[in-house]
Amino acid sequence: MAEKPVFIPSGEINLEARLGRADSSRGAVVAHPHPLYGGSMHDYVVGIAVSALAEAGWTTLRFNFRGVGQSGGTFDNGKGETEDLAAAAAYLKNNGASRLLVAGYSFGAAIAVQAWAGLKALGVMPLVLIAPPAAFMSFDFMSPETEIGLIVCGGQDSIAPPDMARQLGQRLRRPVEPVVIPGADHFFGGRQQELSSALGSYLQELNGPSGP
Numbered sequence: 001m002a003e004k005p006v007f008i009p010s011g012e013i014n015l016e017a018r019l020g021r022a023d024s025s026r027g028a029v030v031a032h033p034h035p036l037y038g039g040s041m042h043d044y045v046v047g048i049a050v051s052a053l054a055e056a057g058w059t060t061l062r063f064n065f066r067g068v069g070q071s072g073g074t075f076d077n078g079k080g081e082t083e084d085l086a087a088a089a090a091y092l093k094n095n096g097a098s099r100l101l102v103a104g105y106s107f108g109a110a111i112a113v114q115a116w117a118g119l120k121a122l123g124v125m126p127l128v129l130i131a132p133p134a135a136f137m138s139f140d141f142m143s144p145e146t147e148i149g150l151i152v153c154g155g156q157d158s159i160a161p162p163d164m165a166r167q168l169g170q171r172l173r174r175p176v177e178p179v180v181i182p183g184a185d186h187f188f189g190g191r192q193q194e195l196s197s198a199l200g201s202y203l204q205e206l207n208g209p210s211g212p
Helices: 044-055 079-094 105-112 116-121 162-170 192-207
Strands: 004-012 013-020 023-031 058-063 100-107 127-130 148-154 178-182
Touching: 004 058, 004 079, 004 192, 013 079, 023 044, 023 079, 023 105, 044 058, 044 100, 044 127, 044 192, 058 079, 058 192, 079 100, 079 105, 079 116, 105 116, 105 127, 127 192, 148 192, 178 192
Parallel strands: 023 058, 023 100, 100 127, 127 148, 148 178
Antiparallel strands: 004 013, 013 058
8 A cells, every 4th residue: 555645733843654545434543663762654563564554454644753754843752752643643533534543663552552541532442552662661651441452572572571561461451461472572573474463363353343
């Protein structure tokens, strides 16, 4: 699916983004890893998530957090980034998406959790977290009311270790067990097909008759 460049307003700044149109009623935002460590919407794992969503028929929106690429502003240690993610979801909603999904990878997963209250107010479905970096960032802010539909991580991930991913999932009012990809590290090198399959299986469940 071809993506076109767009700019999304987030407060007083604009965010650089790429929009891939499929079913306009289903929109998914994918949030990228840590800006201070080279993370951007062009990240390889973000691309895998976008491809899996597109294959499942979702309109996709990937974007650069503030201070990255052509996005305005500067890194805001999470606060402004939560506003950016909510702005991206609102953009899809305002463009006709009645079903909204947010997937975050690494730092993007942490921001998705941090932004949950605002995302839920927009009607976002349970979050998809790819390698939530619990060994690198504190998740003490996570409320048990946070709704997470899928956590996926690598069996050899030292930044998002499986045991810490399980602990996160068990802290929820509706617990979720992570999907662990054997042999994968934080970057899923050589395990991209397994990651794509895990995402695709979950999306197939959402698209089925039992999906929300």
